[in-house]
Amino acid sequence: MSTEGKKSAEGYGTTGHSWDGIEEWNNPLPRWWVWVFYITVIWGIGYTVAYPAWPLIDRATSGLLGYSTRAQVAERISEAEARNAGLREQLASADLSTVAEDADLINYAVHAGAAVFRNNCSQCHGSGADGLRMGSGYPNLLDDDWLWGGTVEQIAYSVRHGIRNEQSFDAHWSEMTAFGRDGILSELEIAQVIHYVRRLAGLEHESVLSGPGEEIFVNECSACHMEDGTGDPQQGAPNLVDAIWLYGGSVEDLTETVANSRFGVMPAWSEEFRAGGGLDDAEINAVAVYVHQLGGGQ
Numbered sequence: 001m002s003t004e005g006k007k008s009a010e011g012y013g014t015t016g017h018s019w020d021g022i023e024e025w026n027n028p029l030p031r032w033w034v035w036v037f038y039i040t041v042i043w044g045i046g047y048t049v050a051y052p053a054w055p056l057i058d059r060a061t062s063g064l065l066g067y068s069t070r071a072q073v074a075e076r077i078s079e080a081e082a083r084n085a086g087l088r089e090q091l092a093s094a095d096l097s098t099v100a101e102d103a104d105l106i107n108y109a110v111h112a113g114a115a116v117f118r119n120n121c122s123q124c125h126g127s128g129a130d131g132l133r134m135g136s137g138y139p140n141l142l143d144d145d146w147l148w149g150g151t152v153e154q155i156a157y158s159v160r161h162g163i164r165n166e167q168s169f170d171a172h173w174s175e176m177t178a179f180g181r182d183g184i185l186s187e188l189e190i191a192q193v194i195h196y197v198r199r200l201a202g203l204e205h206e207s208v209l210s211g212p213g214e215e216i217f218v219n220e221c222s223a224c225h226m227e228d229g230t231g232d233p234q235q236g237a238p239n240l241v242d243a244i245w246l247y248g249g250s251v252e253d254l255t256e257t258v259a260n261s262r263f264g265v266m267p268a269w270s271e272e273f274r275a276g277g278g279l280d281d282a283e284i285n286a287v288a289v290y291v292h293q294l295g296g297g298q
Contacts, residue, residue, distance in 0.1 A: 012026050012027050012028075013025075013026055014026055048061075048063075049063065049064060050063050050064050050065045051063040051065060051067050052068070084108060084112075087105055088108075088112075091105060091112075091282045091285050092280070092281040092282040092285065093281070094285060096152045096156060096288060097151075097152065097153065099152075099285075106289065106293075108286075109286045109289040110286075110290050110293055112282075112283070112286040112290075113283075113286035113287040113289050113291070116279065116283050116286055116287040117129070117287050117290055120287075121287065121291075124266075125138060125140075125141055129141040129142055130142050136247045136248050136253070137246060137247055137262070137264050139246060140244070140296070141291050141294060141296050141297075142295055142296045143244055144296060144298065145238070145239060145242060145244040146296070146297050147236045147238065148172045148233060148234065148236060149233060149297075149298065150292075150296060150297025151292075151298050152288050152289060152292040152297070153288075154298075155288040155291055156284055156285055156288035158172060158266070159279070159287060160268065160284050161270070161273075162267045162269065162273075163236075163264065163265060163266040164263060164264065164266070165266065165267050165268055167267060167273040167274070168268035168270070168272075171268055172236060173236070174224075174235060174236025174237065175263060176224075176257075176261045176262060177220075178259065178260050178261040179220065179258050180258065180259025180260060181259060181261070184220070185220070185258070189213075189216055190259055191213075192209045192210070192211075192212045192213035193217050193220070193221065193258065194209075194213070194254045194255060194258060195210040195213055195251075196209075196213030196217050197213070197221075197229065197240050197254065198210070198249070198251070198254070199213075200228070200240060201229070201240060201241050201243075201249065203249065217229075224237035225237050225238070225240055229241040246262075247262055269284065
């Protein structure tokens with residue numbers, strides 16, 4: 001049926017569109033809707049002129065009002081830093097063993113340290129500080145197996161100077177001999193000492209190999225790891241009889257460790273050694289307090 005010439009009650013014709021016989025009246029938009037639309041267009045143009053809006057190659061237009069969310073955030077940060085300046089100065093020179101006795105100072109240190117940790121440490125140790133989930137070689141900071149000590153003062157020292165780096169002369173340093181790569185032990189001898197270590201740790205092992213491995217361990221390993229395998233944290237020698245293995249405790253992992261050694265590096269975080277990107281005394285003490293209160297260490 002033709003709809004040509006049809007009119008609505010208001011006298012408007014159709015658009016000429018038809019969907020399965022359904023016609024669309026060509027009614028104009030309500031005037032109030034049109035005016036609201038015009039107003040929003042004008043408002044949008046005004047907004048892009050007054051505020052940052054149009055992206056350029058390396059920046060955006062600043063807008064006539066000069067408004068900046070970055071500047072607003074920076075202002076609020078400056079205000080917060082000014083309020084906490086006294087606590088920050090106190091923390092920078094504090095005796096870390098007594099920080100917990102000052103409620104305001106410990107509260108500030110934990111919160112400030114959490115921010116420092118997330119920005120600088122979580123990439124290796126994980127956001128929850130359980131570094132082993134990041135893969136082998138990243139220490140878990142929630143357990144009690146700490147090389148070079150886990151007191152809050154020792155943690156601060158490790159953060160300041162780092163481990164096996166070339167930045168700080170006072171960095172913690174230890175280096176295990178590569179017994180296979182350097183030709184000190186044969187493949188059989190490496191297998192024997194590995195199974196002896198697994199026997200010490202209470203893990204599944206081959207007795208025929210672990211027997212002769214004991215003598216090899218005493219001659220080659222006990223100077224650092226002690227005859228009972230409990231290690232010496234102060235010289236960076238891990239405990240081999242607990243259930244904590246930084247690089248894994250499987251036969252394959254231990255073979256790689258004994259044959260080729262491991263050499264994990266932690267940077268020195270003090271601004272003294274990292275110009276433009278280091279941590280000051282207050283930040284180092286804060287992150288040490290934060291890590292220590294997580295429950296690991298001593």
